[in-house]
Amino acid sequence: MDELIVSERWMFLLFALAINLFASFTMFNMIGQLKHVGVRRNYWLLSGAAVYGLGLWVCHFVMLIAADYMIMIDWTSIVKLLCLMICAYFSLLLLGSRLGLGLRLLASSFVIAAGSNFMSYSRLMSEQVLEFKIHFGLAFFALVVTIIGAGGAFFLFQRKSRYSMLLAGLILGLSGIAMQLLGLEAVTIEYDVVLTADRLSEYLKRLSVVLGIATLVIFAFSTLARFVDRRYNAMDERYKLLVENSIDMIAIIGDEKWEYINRSGLQMFESTSEAELLGTSIYRQLLPVFHPAMKSMLQATAQGVQRGPIEIDWYTMNGKLLHTEVVETCTQISGRPVFQVIVRDISERKKNEELLINSEKLYVAGQLAAGIAHEIRNPLTSLKGFLQLMSSGRQSNKNYYDIMKSELNRIESIVSELLMLSKPQIYELSCKDIRLIIRDTVTLLEAQALLHSIEMEMRVDDDPLWVRGVENQLKQVFINVVKNAIESMLEGGKIIISCMREDDHVIIRIEDYGPGIPEEQLSKIGQPFYTTKEKGTGLGLMVSYKIVDNHQGRIQVRSSLGVGTTFDIILPCTEAPTVHEPDATGKVTPMNRIRQEDGSS
CATH class of the missing domain: 3.30.450.20 (PAS domain)
Known part of the structure; x- marks a missing residue:
């Protein structure tokens, strides 16, 4: 190959430097896309490694031309390119790993330096090489320069400052050129080939095609990276505005x-x-x-x-x-x-919720106070009137004492029911057969029902219906509901009391055939002091609702005007208690008493 003049050598050196700088900057620009959330990591790592490897590979051929060395385009050329790309890819993987910063920089720079130096000395594997000599001092110095240059470039890139990507590309490109210059000086090769004018022309044609295609590929990747970077920067700006202007x-x-x-x-x-x-x-x-x-x-x-x-x-x-x-x-x-x-x-919302709760408490307290005042004032007015009559010296009537005692009992009843609602009490729950409690309730109210010409009919299952509860409280619930049914049927009639089991619940259904309850009044049942009876306190059903709720149950009411009203008292069912036989003294346990009353053996 004829010797190139000095100006042409400098032109090729500058061309090689430009390609290497362009490839290095494009690689950093591509792997910089990894900062965007959701971007495919391996795609950009492979693209960056391919661009850098291709750029350094093209730069190597241009440097051979500039140094007036033999250029061999054979299978080793493909090996050089593949090794460069693989080393660049693993170097970038190490750079993005979770190792410590110092270890990451050392490992990644060593891997990419090893690939670059392998490319520089891989021409020794060509079949046309007869003999070669290596200056190991220069070769080692070239390796050190490459490691230091790659480590510095990667360090600047990791800082992510304003000009870090540009400086990183510049340092990596310069270190790559320095490595190739030192590598060319460190090796002396004697080839077993004679270049004729025709062969030289053929080599140059091949080289020009390869360099042209490689340069176009690098330019295409660089353009793509710039386009993607600008697109993601625009998206980042939009998202940043949304995030920064959020009220949360x-x-x-x-x-x-x-x-x-x-x-x-x-x-x-x-x-x-x-x-x-x-x-x-x-x-x-x-x-x-x-x-x-x-x-x-x-x-x-x-x-x-x-x-x-x-x-x-x-x-x-x-x-x-x-x-x-x-x-x-x-x-x-x-x-x-x-x-x-x-x-x-949500501090303001919490404050508003607290104010709302306090206002509701005051409203309920006001309603309760008004109801108590109204219910207690009526009997107090009667008591006050009778006391004034008696203090005036007029002849007292024995009926006065009976009426006064009745009014005092009424006040005591109101206070007792209020205490039951307000004061939490601890009761020992035990297994009870609800059929026996219903029978006791019917027995207690049977005489009152007969006085009102009302027939009470019981419909119960043959099997025991066990619930856990307090017998007196449950009995009070049934008494309150049945008494209301009796008092609503002024012209007599019939009350049906049914007990049944559905799934895991026991249902006590009390049906009357009275006048029924209007829909607007049905929703107010259970509210304090709400009653449709002339002398009612409105607390009976309220107490009943609370008792059933304490027993983990619920009350459902259905009514039709002119047809009647149905109360369903639903309680959770429980397993039957363990049966105890009579002890040695012949004493019968409560369980045996229930079995005997039920008629079972």
Whole structure:
């Protein structure tokens, strides 16, 4: 090959430098796309490695031309390109791994330096090489220069400052050119081939085609990377505006530390700057009582379990209590799992809820006080009138004493029922056969029913119907409902009392054939002091509802005007108690008494 003039050599050197710089910068631009959430990681790593390997490969041929060395385009050329791409790919993988920063930089720079130096010396594998000599000092120096240059470039790229990508591409490109220059000087080769003018022309044609295609490929990848980068930057700007202008706090948590907080979050925590919160533990501002809830939420979110918002309380930077509602999702940033949280300040809502509850309490207390005053004032007015008559010296009537005693009993009844509603009492629950309680109730009220010309009919199952409860309280419920049925049937009639079991519940159904209850009054049943009877207190059914509720049951009421009313008292069923035989003294246990009364052996 004829010697090239000096100006032509410098032109080829500058061309090789431009290609290497362009390829290095394009590689960093491509792997920089990994910062965007949701971008396919392997695609950009492979693309970046392919561009850098192709650029360094083209640069190698241009450097051979500039140095007036033999250019061999054979199978070793493909081996060089593949080795370069593979080493660049694994180098980028190591750079993005979770190893320590120093170890990552050393490992990734060593791998890419090994691939670059292999390409420089791989021409020794050609079949046309007769003999070669290597200056190991220069070869080792070339390797060190490549490792230092790659390590510096990767370090600058990791800093992610404004000009870090440009500087990283410049350093990696210059170190690649320096390595190839030193590699060419470190090796002396004698070839077993004579270049004729025709062969030289053929080589140059092949080389020009390869270099042209490679340059177009690098330019295409660079253009694609720039287009994608601009597109994602525009999307980032839009999302950033949405996040920063959100009225809720949006933050990123990594390793249980704040990594990002928007402006609303800083204002919510009364922070003057990001530095006060970023990098600090999320538990520093969190109330200790909510630490387990936050840990549990983070663990569940990391495992893919999506939970609804939870209420958590924090302290602001000024020590103010902050009530919030928190929602979490798990995502990835640069291949690292993080948590995105949305925190909503509900302090005002909590305050309004508290005011509403207090106002409702005052309203209920006012209603209760008005009802008590109304119910007690009537008998007190009668008592006051009789006392005035007696104090005036007029002849007293024995009936006065009976009426006064009746009115006092009425006041005592009202107070007793109120105490039962307000004062929590502890009762020992025991297994009871509801049929026996119903029979006792019917026996107690049978005489009163006959006086009103009312027939009471019982329909009970043959098998025992066991419930857990307090017998006297349950009996009081049945008495209240049956008495209301009797008093509503002024012209006589019939009351049917049924006991049955459905699934896991016992149903006591009390049906009357009275005038019925209008729909607007049906919804008010059970409210304090609401009654349709002239001398009723309105507390009987209220007490009944509370007793049934304490027994884990419920009351359902159905009524039709002119047809009658049906009360369903539904209680949870329980298993039959263990049967005890009579003891040695012949004493019969309650269980045996029930069995005997039931007629069973």
